[in-house]
Amino acid sequence: MHLRRWREAFDTATDLHIEARRRWRVLNPRARFPNELQAMEDFDTWLFCSIDEQMGSPMVDEYAIAIRQGLSSDPTCYKHMTINGSHYRTRSYDDTKRRTTDCIVTATFSHESVASITDPNLVGDVLSYVGYITNIISFTYGHLVEFNLLRVQWYRPMVVEDLSRGIRNLPHNAVRSRDESGFAVVSVGVLVSVYEEPFIMVDQVSQAILVPIEGEAPWCLVLLVESKFSYLADLLDTQAELGLEI
Helix, strand or coil, X not given: CHHHHHHHHHHHHHHHHHHHHHHHHHHCCXXXXXXXXXXXXXXXXXXXXXXXXXXXXXXXXXXXXXXXXXXXXXXXXXXXXXXXXXXXXXXXXXXXXXXXXXXXXXXXXXXXXXXXXXXXXXXXEEEEEEEEEXXXXXXXXCCCEEEEEEEEEEEXXXXXXXXXXXXXXXXXXXXXECCCCCCEEEECCCECCCCCCCEEEHHHCEEEEEEECCCCCCEEEEXXXXXXXXXXXXXXXXXXXXCCCC
16 A cells, blocks of 8 residues: 555656656757656666655655665565465465365456557557466565565466367457356466566455366366455445444
């Protein structure tokens, strides 16, 4: 939550910087950008500089100070961990004769790309992926801030559009809608490169299970698993709607 606030401020500053560069370029088509309009620094550099500049302001709280101080210890890797009411395990640990499967997660990514070679306009898309956890990593900053990061091997399916004509398509979206019932399916036969977005925050994923579809291997149904705390959220929402004290 605290980092998200800084990220939003960074995105706003970046948009303003880009607009200022665009306006300056219109007036100065051949000149070099002045120092204040050089390329924007990355988020980490901007964050640390902003915390230093705004120290003592309401924007800088104990969480920001802890992040600015850096890691208080080396990152720790776990085979399993309970976070936000869900129990996560790595696939290697799941394979050690566990009775349940807790290594499957699904996540949604926002993606932008040019419309075509001749059309440079950006086109946005929302992509859903399913994968299995290969590592659980915990980072601690100061004594207040802890981040839990998952390393995930994502699946990428090959969709057969017309088997009779031999036409196949490799779609961007790795989770495909099965039918009007709303179930999603994923092929576990093709994997995304291990270097392509393998890390994700725990708060950004939902836990799921894969159910093989009989006679359609390697396709599986994707069924979401509710957090053990989800009933508390429903209870709080109900109390708020009824005007009851929480």
